[in-house]
Every structure is written in structure tokens, then in C-alpha cells.
Amino acid sequence: MHLSPVTRALACLATLCSFALSLGAAVKPAAIFGDHMVLQQDSRLRVWGKAAPNEPVSVALTGAGIVRGGKSVADATGDWMVALDPVDAAKGACELTIAGPANRVVLRDVLIGDVWVASGQSNMAFLMRTSAAAATELPRADLPTLRLFRVTPTVSITPSDEVQGRWVECTPATAALFSAVAYHFGKELSTHLGRPVGLIGTYWGGTPAQAWMSEPALAANPLFGDHLARKKSIVDTLDERMKRYNDVVIPKWESDVAAWKTKRATNPSSTPATEPRKPTSPDRNPGVSTVLYNAMIHPLGRYAIKGVIWYQGESNASSPSAAKEYAELFPALIRDWRALWKRDDLPFLFVQLPGYGGGENFAELRASQAATLALPHTGMAVAIDLGDLDNIHPTNKREVGHRLALVARSVVYGENVNATGPIPAFATITSSGGTPNIRIRFDYTQGNLIARSGIPTAFEIIDQAGGRHPAEAAVQGDTVILSVPADTKPKAVSYAWSPFPSANLYGQDGLPAAPFTMKIESR
Numbered sequence: 001m002h003l004s005p006v007t008r009a010l011a012c013l014a015t016l017c018s019f020a021l022s023l024g025a026a027v028k029p030a031a032i033f034g035d036h037m038v039l040q041q042d043s044r045l046r047v048w049g050k051a052a053p054n055e056p057v058s059v060a061l062t063g064a065g066i067v068r069g070g071k072s073v074a075d076a077t078g079d080w081m082v083a084l085d086p087v088d089a090a091k092g093a094c095e096l097t098i099a100g101p102a103n104r105v106v107l108r109d110v111l112i113g114d115v116w117v118a119s120g121q122s123n124m125a126f127l128m129r130t131s132a133a134a135a136t137e138l139p140r141a142d143l144p145t146l147r148l149f150r151v152t153p154t155v156s157i158t159p160s161d162e163v164q165g166r167w168v169e170c171t172p173a174t175a176a177l178f179s180a181v182a183y184h185f186g187k188e189l190s191t192h193l194g195r196p197v198g199l200i201g202t203y204w205g206g207t208p209a210q211a212w213m214s215e216p217a218l219a220a221n222p223l224f225g226d227h228l229a230r231k232k233s234i235v236d237t238l239d240e241r242m243k244r245y246n247d248v249v250i251p252k253w254e255s256d257v258a259a260w261k262t263k264r265a266t267n268p269s270s271t272p273a274t275e276p277r278k279p280t281s282p283d284r285n286p287g288v289s290t291v292l293y294n295a296m297i298h299p300l301g302r303y304a305i306k307g308v309i310w311y312q313g314e315s316n317a318s319s320p321s322a323a324k325e326y327a328e329l330f331p332a333l334i335r336d337w338r339a340l341w342k343r344d345d346l347p348f349l350f351v352q353l354p355g356y357g358g359g360e361n362f363a364e365l366r367a368s369q370a371a372t373l374a375l376p377h378t379g380m381a382v383a384i385d386l387g388d389l390d391n392i393h394p395t396n397k398r399e400v401g402h403r404l405a406l407v408a409r410s411v412v413y414g415e416n417v418n419a420t421g422p423i424p425a426f427a428t429i430t431s432s433g434g435t436p437n438i439r440i441r442f443d444y445t446q447g448n449l450i451a452r453s454g455i456p457t458a459f460e461i462i463d464q465a466g467g468r469h470p471a472e473a474a475v476q477g478d479t480v481i482l483s484v485p486a487d488t489k490p491k492a493v494s495y496a497w498s499p500f501p502s503a504n505l506y507g508q509d510g511l512p513a514a515p516f517t518m519k520i521e522s523r
Helices: 005-023 134-140 172-176 180-193 215-219 222-236 238-266 291-300 320-340 362-374 397-412
Strands: 038-040 045-050 056-063 066-073 079-084 094-099 104-120 143-150 167-170 197-203 307-311 348-351 378-381 423-432 435-443 459-463 468-470 473-476 479-483 490-495 516-519
Touching (some): 056 079, 104 180, 134 172, 167 172, 180 307, 197 291, 215 222, 215 320, 222 238, 222 320, 291 320, 320 348, 320 362, 362 378, 378 397, 423 516
Parallel strands (some): 143 197
Antiparallel strands (some): 056 094, 143 167, 435 479, 473 479, 490 516
């Protein structure tokens, strides 16, 4: 029988592939496993990857007095997973060996400690090299027990099984390109606890919470239907938009770049604008619902972790309704991630948005964040005093990381340490000499309240019609006294309820009171 050259080539390729498989394909761990990684202590450790279909795989964790091992067989698609029994924190490095019939992978300098996922948008993505503490902190960033894994930003319409990135030791060079908030958090925990800490940074600036959620989580609540509808519209028109991008947008960009280069070459002494930036491809839009969960969270779900730190919300404060929706959306995201990791008690610690002059709806968003504390195993680092009037990206990330570390020590590690500023217990109306006053009693003051720069500011009285009236305030021990303006019928009180409030109320340990609104009780 005569065979065409193409047919003969395909037959030869099939024979070669069959021969290679008969020898055993190279076993390969998922990218989250690598030299210098940290494995979570006191947790069942799942190790997974790819191999030839039906190929046996063995995994061994050895060193520093640890011996753990397990075996598995790859399924019909080549996926395999081995679960190792929990291990205690180890003094020293281990090796993780993954072996199949054709090869053996040895991952070295593996530490056992606590692993934290750091996620969110631009304030979590804010790099150490541009932070306020960079000049003093980076030269001291040789920290052998702090390890960093940066998930390469990417998107996916459907859930992915793999991320890109690699574990590195914390050095001045690697810390400079990592999240500043996460770095300070991890450094403080590692130093305080005396154990290795691994940080998995998976963040992307300008992204909304719904991009970090799964499709089933969004579909479970009718309130989130618009997010999925927008995603469907984007997916349904993607081919058309990609064609326009390739046929129209890119050629125009190339023309603009050429014109810019010509202008620069012909007028070398002039100062032309910066080179036109290449437009983002429609298939790489990180603002689409579910695409970041699919690409940058879902692949991590089998990796044992201690908890999550989260700094996000700015992109969900685009309107009053979006800021209010966050009170439903954010808890749903937390439950979604806990379902992925199969841990209802997975600690989830987050940063309440700091002050920012352009944050028109930030006050409502902060309220939605505070309401999320109703979920168990959550904690909030208050940052209202750490903002910048004109910059949505304040540079003092050291204090943010410190406050998150305090929350972790209290909520997660069970230490008897205060991690919250003053919290209002109740507000009542009293009368002194015929003049009505509102008394707000606070807990967690660590003694008496402190109003920095003199008297308390940013307090308001809300009347029966919802009108807001600035209130004169004074501190008396653990209580703030508000003077009621004449002809005002108070209904509630609020504190720091604006985009960039002059909030100055603290406890004795220097932690600030969070913004709040509270009804006045009759007592």
C-alpha cells in the first residue's frame, strides 16, 4: 500500500511517541513546588504534578529529622497526587524527592513553617522598592527563613490547574520586587515566631473582587447575576474584539510608535511624550469576573497554607451601590476560597481601606469591610490613618504589614496581644446642666483614649432625617462626649465617615479607632 510522505511522517511520530511512553515519561511536579519553598507545618501535605498516564510516582520528604513518603499512580490524563502525613516545624532544610520510572526530581532547601497567601489589588501589589521604607529596609532584607513565590499575573476564562512562578530566598534583590505589605507581614511573623514563613503573592492592580471569585460562587447569589452576565457578553464577543484589536488597534499603535520614534530622531533636543504603550489585548482583561480566580487562585487550592492576607476594595467602590454590594460580595469570596482549600476555618485577614481624598465611596466600602468581621476566623487591620489625600497608593506599607501581623498573632496564633484600636460599645444621650450630650463608650482602649493633636475630630451627629452635623468632642477616660447642637434630634453618631477623614482617636497602644456609624441607645 502506498503511503504519502505526510502519512509516513505521522506514523513515524506515533511510533516514536509510543516508544517514549513505553520507557516512561518524565515525572514533573506542579510549578508551586520548587527549590527554596516552604511547606506548611502541622498539615497534610499534598504534592501533585504530571507524568505519563498510569505511571507510578513516589514522593519522599527527608532531612532535618523528617522522613515522610507516599506513592501514587498517574491517571489516564497523567495527573497524579501524593499526600504526606503532617510534619512539625523543622530546624534546618529538607529535600523533596519526586520519582517515576524515567526520572527523579530533587527539590532542595525546603523549609517547614507557615505559608501565607497574599492577594488583592494594587496596594497589595505595591512593591518594596517603591515603599517608604525601601532605603532602610532593603539593605537588611537577607532573611534566610523568609521565602517568596510571585504568581505570574495571567487570566483564564475557565479554571486552570497550573500557575507560573518560582520560590526564591528573601534577599534585597528579590524583596524589592515583592509586595511591600506582604514582606513586612512575613518578616515580622517569621522573626516573632522563630519559624520559616513562605509568602505566595498572587495580586493584580486595579482588579475587582468578582475577578477573584469562582463562577459557582457568583452564580449562587442572584445579587451577583450582573457580574456573570457581563462576563458572558465579553466571552461571546471576544473573537470579534480580538479581530478588531489585531486589525485596527495594533496597526494604529504601531503607527503611533513609528511617529513617536521619528519625532524623537528628528528633534533630539526636544522632549517628546513617552513612547505609546501597547494596548491591552481583550483576552487579557483582569477585570472580568472569575478570570483571576481561575488563573491565579484555583491552581493553589491543594497547597497547604496557614491563611490569607488581603488588601483590596478600591475597585469595588466605583459607585454607592457597588460599595454596599461589597458587604455581600466580600464574605462570599472568603467562603469561596475556604471551599477551595476545604477549610471552613481558613484564616482570612484583610486591610480596611485607608483615607484617600478621591475615594468618594470609600466610607461605605469600609463599612462593608467591617461588616465582614461577622464571619468567623477573620480579622481586620485598620489603616484609616495611613492614607494619602492625593495618592490612592500610600507608601507606608511597613505599618500596614505590622498591623496585619498583630491581627495574625491574635486571631490565628492565639496570643494575648491587642490587635485592634478602640471599638465603640454603645452611645447614649445624657444631660449635664440641662445641655444634652452624647456619650460613646469604647472597649479595647488599653486604658484611656488618646486624641492626637488635642481634641477628637471627625465625629458627626446624625439627625432623624439623616442629616449630618459636625460635633464638638472631648475625651473622658474610655468615653467620648459629643455636644448636641441646638434644635438637633440625634438618631445616630458616626466617626471618620468620609473619604479622607481627620481621624485622630487611638488607644494607649497606638492603634486607631476604625470608622463607624452607631445608633444612639435609650438607657
